[in-house]
Amino acid sequence: MTPALVGGRILALGKRGTAYLLAADRLGGVGGQIAQSRVCPAFGAAAVRGSTAYVACPDGIRAIDTAGDRISVSWTSAARANGSPTLSGGDVWAVAWPAGTLYRFAAATGTVTGHIALGTVPHFASATLGDGRAFVGTINGVTAVNR
Incomplete structure (x- = not known):
């Protein structure tokens, strides 16, 4: 790391x-x-x-x-998100690879507060946060998710 x-x-x-x-x-x-x-x-x-x-x-x-x-x-975390985490407000965002799920966790407790399937992602995928969205590179391109 x-x-x-x-x-x-x-x-x-x-x-x-x-x-x-x-x-x-x-x-x-x-x-x-x-x-x-x-x-x-x-x-x-x-x-x-x-x-x-x-x-x-x-x-x-x-x-x-x-x-x-x-x-x-x-x-x-209870979810097996294993990509590098990113912080925004009181949330921790991380991707589970290769499954391709983006998770949002409460930073104080690790409780899952949201998740969305993205499709297949490469090893070590992580989210970039900006403009009210989370951007994640997948095998088929970049997926943008409204936060």
Whole structure:
């Protein structure tokens, strides 16, 4: 996963599933992390709000809280959306691939608040949000969904 700046710290998490919290101004080297915790094998990019990072895991989106220099999972989505998440207002948007479903989750709880079938999407598909719409690249082109 691309490292994420979360609350003035760096959250690094990858395919091995261990998350590391690092000081942004002093990365620390091997063993120099502020905290570490087993979270999930992650990929893509995180969406961040305050001290919370939303990450794509094989079994769904997870909200990772880094407040107080610790790492804890606040919630895991019930839907298996596994594309990089995007934030808008109080919502987290993520695509399930290859199934091709766009999900909207409540950022505070992970509850599914909406979903729509898009058709087949490529690996690591994610939504781009703008102009009141969500845009997702599919195998057959780009689909725009009113938010």
